[in-house]
Amino acid sequence: MLSRRTLLAALLASVAAPTAAFSPAADTIPLWPMGVPGAGAALPVEQVVERSKVAGHMDRAVSGIAAPRMVVFRPERPDGSAMLICPGGGYRRVVIDREGFEAARWLAVRGVTAFVLFYRLPAEGWTTGADTPLIDAQRAIRTIRARAGAFGLDPARIGVMGFSAGGHLAADLAARFALVAQPPVDAIDNLSARPLLAAPIYPVIAMDGPLAHAGSRERLIGADASAERARAHDPSANVPADAPPHILIHAEDDLAVPPGNSLRLREALKARGIAVETHLFETGGHGFGLAPGKPAGAWPELFIAFARAHGL
Known part of the structure; x- marks a missing residue:
């Protein structure tokens, strides 16, 4: 018989599980083994x-x-490609299963080595503020590139995928991969952070106006951020001439992050002459993940076809 105290302890453990509950240490790569930069008080x-x-x-x-x-997530038969996955969560949390591990397992079955990113949240006291998630995403791509040999990867075949606010992070990385947001700490930081391709899935893009997701905007740049600050963190306003190809996925009935976010980024990419493929599903809402058994569930195969066409 379990005591009431034992049951309560088990419940608390399931709610606030330790980091090790996610994966054996051998499957986890710290981004900053010599100390995390930007720590506050x-x-x-x-x-x-x-x-x-x-x-x-x-x-x-x-x-x-x-x-x-x-x-x-390592495939049984790696094909030399890799994807960095940025889960969503409105920059308030990181939704690690539905928008992280599930996609990683799906990719690994198809030969892609998948890396799910646990990135720092910008409103949690880091001195690097709104650039904190981007700094981690840049470091993640560079770390994968630095360890390519150990994982049997081609360092040129690394893409990025993100969902919702993680889609913003993926698009931000694809736009600002060359930004020096903090001084380099070691040789890894001298590697390129440019992904081969980007797949923002129902992404937050706009940081102003009716398209903006209020929660993501507030936690990333502040509710009262200036127009200049909003523009600095809107991927559609920062597309470089050497941005990677994009595939954009959204549902027309997304009431949390309107599909106009993806269309805004598409227009900016097209204006720069960057290859972009866009799929809008009639239904799906927001946060559908892999959407198995639903019309929007067609997107993973569309992504694979796009990735093959662009060298991943």
């Missing part, structure tokens, strides 16, 4: 909340990430 405390309403189907959200890292 106090580090956030990592918290994990299980939100699933379906038995046997995990849906964990992580906040307070003080040790940014990647969890690696």
